[in-house]
Amino acid sequence: MIRHLCKLVWNRKRANALTAFQIFISFLIVFITASIAVDNADNYRRPLGFSYENRWVVNFWRDRELPLDSEVEAPSRRQVYQALESFDWIESVASADGAAIPYGSSRWGSTIDGQPVYHGAVSDEYYEVFNLDLVNGRWFSEEDAALDWEPLVITQPLSEALFGREDPIGQQVEEWKRGKGNARVVGVVSDYRRRGEFSEPGFFLLTRVEDDAHVDFLVKVRPGTPLAAQEQIDKRLKAMAPGYRVNITTLEEDRASSFKLSLIPLFAAGVVSVLVLGMVALSLSGVLWQRTTLRTEEIGLRRALGGSAASIYAQLTGEMLVVASIGVIAGLLVIVQFPLLELLDYTSGIYALSLALAALVIYGLVVVCSLYPGRLACRIRPVEALHHE
Numbered sequence: 001m002i003r004h005l006c007k008l009v010w011n012r013k014r015a016n017a018l019t020a021f022q023i024f025i026s027f028l029i030v031f032i033t034a035s036i037a038v039d040n041a042d043n044y045r046r047p048l049g050f051s052y053e054n055r056w057v058v059n060f061w062r063d064r065e066l067p068l069d070s071e072v073e074a075p076s077r078r079q080v081y082q083a084l085e086s087f088d089w090i091e092s093v094a095s096a097d098g099a100a101i102p103y104g105s106s107r108w109g110s111t112i113d114g115q116p117v118y119h120g121a122v123s124d125e126y127y128e129v130f131n132l133d134l135v136n137g138r139w140f141s142e143e144d145a146a147l148d149w150e151p152l153v154i155t156q157p158l159s160e161a162l163f164g165r166e167d168p169i170g171q172q173v174e175e176w177k178r179g180k181g182n183a184r185v186v187g188v189v190s191d192y193r194r195r196g197e198f199s200e201p202g203f204f205l206l207t208r209v210e211d212d213a214h215v216d217f218l219v220k221v222r223p224g225t226p227l228a229a230q231e232q233i234d235k236r237l238k239a240m241a242p243g244y245r246v247n248i249t250t251l252e253e254d255r256a257s258s259f260k261l262s263l264i265p266l267f268a269a270g271v272v273s274v275l276v277l278g279m280v281a282l283s284l285s286g287v288l289w290q291r292t293t294l295r296t297e298e299i300g301l302r303r304a305l306g307g308s309a310a311s312i313y314a315q316l317t318g319e320m321l322v323v324a325s326i327g328v329i330a331g332l333l334v335i336v337q338f339p340l341l342e343l344l345d346y347t348s349g350i351y352a353l354s355l356a357l358a359a360l361v362i363y364g365l366v367v368v369c370s371l372y373p374g375r376l377a378c379r380i381r382p383v384e385a386l387h388h389e
Contacts, residue, residue: 055250093129332355
């Protein structure tokens with residue numbers, strides 16, 4: 001049966017070439033869309049590494065319009081802590097630089113042992129505010145200020161990449177050139193994907209923030225705290241330092257913005273895929289309808305010789321599946337080159353699942369587009385073939 005269908009497709013190779021090319025292009029586009037969707041879904045199911053509910057980010061910085069010779073004195077970090085902790089609805093306060101704050105746009109990176117590693121500085125209270133999952137070692141403490149080496153907390157994926165199965169606690173990270181120079185791992189957290197749920201499992205490194213560093217403040221508020229309470233923080237901090245600006249956002253808001261930015265590529269690819277598949281569906285339906293009309297005599301003769309309606313429908317659908325297979329195989333030969341050319345950096349599991357989904361969509365489209373033309377073919381009676389011109 002398959003050999004017979006291949007002969008029928010070959011006999012109409014010119015007419016089928018355009019259809020196969022359309023399917024080839026649509027298969028590539030659907031694969032790219034499916035790979036983005038599968039990768040996002042795979043990342044979304046992984047642990048985030050921190051809690052974002054009921055967390056606020058408080059930016060407190062000097063107004064640029066304030067004269068440099070102004071006598072306004074900036075409050076210390078401890079003074080800001082005390083001002084924020086004075087509110088009953090604030091449970092805990094921490095601080096961090098912009099590169100460590102979840103869903104932030106700032107990003108600092110280094111290369112350690114050939115691995116791209118992002119890093120940020122956080123305070124001792126950061127662990128409590130964000131409920132980090134410490135799987136090995138300890139967190140930063142005030143005693144670390146007296147050390148003659150720099151303590152580091154790294155994520156578990158980074159620990160496995162740098163030290164394999166060895167215990168990372170106490171290990172030196174020789175390529176870390178910031179801070180005091182000599183750096184050692186004191187703790188490991190399960191993960192810290194600060195860019196959000198759709199980001200890759202992180203190679204992230206946390207350091208202890210310095211006392212004179214410019215930081216933002218993060219507060220954990222009690223559940224049910226209204227956003228109107230932000231005005232109280234604004235008034236309190238501005239009263240401490242006139243001429244300074246205060247900006248307060250919630251991590252829920254930052255997370256929603258991060259979601260939109262992360263899903264833009266998937267949305268764009270999805271729109272293109274739908275448009276391409278729509279054009280291919282119209283083309284396939286037209287081609288099948290035309291073939292059914294032009295082959296009325298052939299179909300009528302097969303019905304007269306005892307051919308069933310199901311066999312005729314199976315032949316028409318089978319021909320289009322063979323044509324679709326030509327386009328899918330050509331697309332597959334191109335896609336297997338992507339890892340070699342480093343065009344898409346996905347795991348083998350994501351590649352395999354994306355290919356299966358793309359093929360399923362293409363073959364499903366062919367079957368659906370064959371329904372109505374196949375139904376017309378099944379209704380052709382032998383007598384119609386005798387009167388057909």
